[in-house]
Amino acid sequence: MGSPSSASDLPEPAVRRRTGGRAARVRGQVLAAVGELLVEDGCDSLTVDAVAGRAGVHRTTVYRRWRDVGGLLADLLDSAADDSWSPPDTGSLEEDLVALNQEVFDALADGPTLTTVLITASFRFDDAARALSRFWDDRHARSAPVVLRAVARGEAPAATDPRAVLVTATAPLYHELLLLRTAPDPALPRRAARAAAAAARAGALTAHAPAPAPTDADADADG
Known part of the structure; x- marks a missing residue:
């Protein structure tokens, strides 16, 4: 997905330079500077003064509009909603999820990237x-058609929860690459997508998935 991972959890949040006046130009310059400094030196070295210097604007301008580093980071993430990203349409749920996962993989595997730093x-x-929560909500909403199309094709039950499918597909990538920092495995995007598609087909990712039937072992434990 468009990360911060482009729906997938989204490819990198893009800073779009806008036309339409000085305020828009300054915002574009400042957010571009934030992104550059994050990739170069990480969050620890990010300061309002450094951003102002890189952007070529006065420090008071940055303080007045963004207040602090947290405000700068938030606006950079919010700017991702201005892009035109949309999910793939391959005609297959599994292949759509593979394509989404590949975007996430590319955004996380070659670190540090803007996505991982943010x-x-x-x-x-x-x-x-x-x-970041708003970013995920946006990307999941844009990616929902991947699941809705699959339901319409009969690849998944009508009650399938798009967000559950997307999280199931992309979570292994974030876990392996961002949390565990394991060596990138090119097979991971397809493996995770296949598992999520299989779970969706089986009805395990519906909005009200039924609880598993009790087993003999459960009965013995209760007894």
Whole structure:
């Protein structure tokens, strides 16, 4: 997915330079500077003064509009909603999920990237954490047609929950590459997508998935 991982959890949040006046130009310059500095030096070295210097604007301009580093990070994440990203349409649920996962994989595997730095920064700044949640909501909403089309084709039950499918497909990538920092496995995007598609077909990812039937072992334990 468009990360911060482009729906997938989204490819990198894109900073789009807008036309339409000085305020828009300044915002574009400042957010571009934030992204460049994050990739170059990470979050620890990001300061309002450094951003102002890189963007070529006065520090008071940055303080007045963004207040602090958290505000800058939040606006960079929010700017991703301005892009035109949309999910793939391959005609197959599994292949759509593979394509989404490949975007996430590419955004996470060759680190540090803007995506990985922004996710890490969200654990330190409340404004960035809230903005990252908005980013995921946006990407999941844009990616929902992948699942809705699959339901219409009869690949998954009518009650299939799009968000559950997307999270199931992409979570292994974030877990392996971002949390465990394991060596990138090119087969991971397809493996995770196949598992999510199989779970969706089996009805395990519906909005009200039924509880598993009790087994003999459960009965013995209760007795």
